[in-house]
Amino acid sequence: MHTTASRLAGAAWRRSRHSGKQGNCVELAPADRAAAGHVAVRNSRFPDEPALLLTRTDLAALLSEVRAGRFDDLLEGA
Template identity: 75%
Template structure:
């Protein structure tokens, strides 16, 4: 599901503490009743903060992060 980040008024966006200052980070925000569909997390590109935002369930995000930690996407890295 997707929307525009500008529609997620009041969302508390955050990024990894490992992100640099280049302005090309992925930011995430928990979605609450006041913001959108509960139980979802919104993702956006920090370079375009009012543009597209992807909404995923917390369960789907958790599964994705587990797969990342397990190395299931390592073949997509340039140095792999």
């Protein structure tokens, strides 16, 4: 599911403390009442583009897989 940036006006976006200053960051924010229980995810370089909405359960599963290194193969050649 996704939503428009205008629906997320005033969202409290956060990014990892490990993010660099190049602006290539993933930002997260709790979604509004219309999408309660979801977390919005956006690319900091394109803040006015649509944001992905994940359930908290799906976000937890994604972060668990990232921490376990299951996406490390995508970094090959990066």
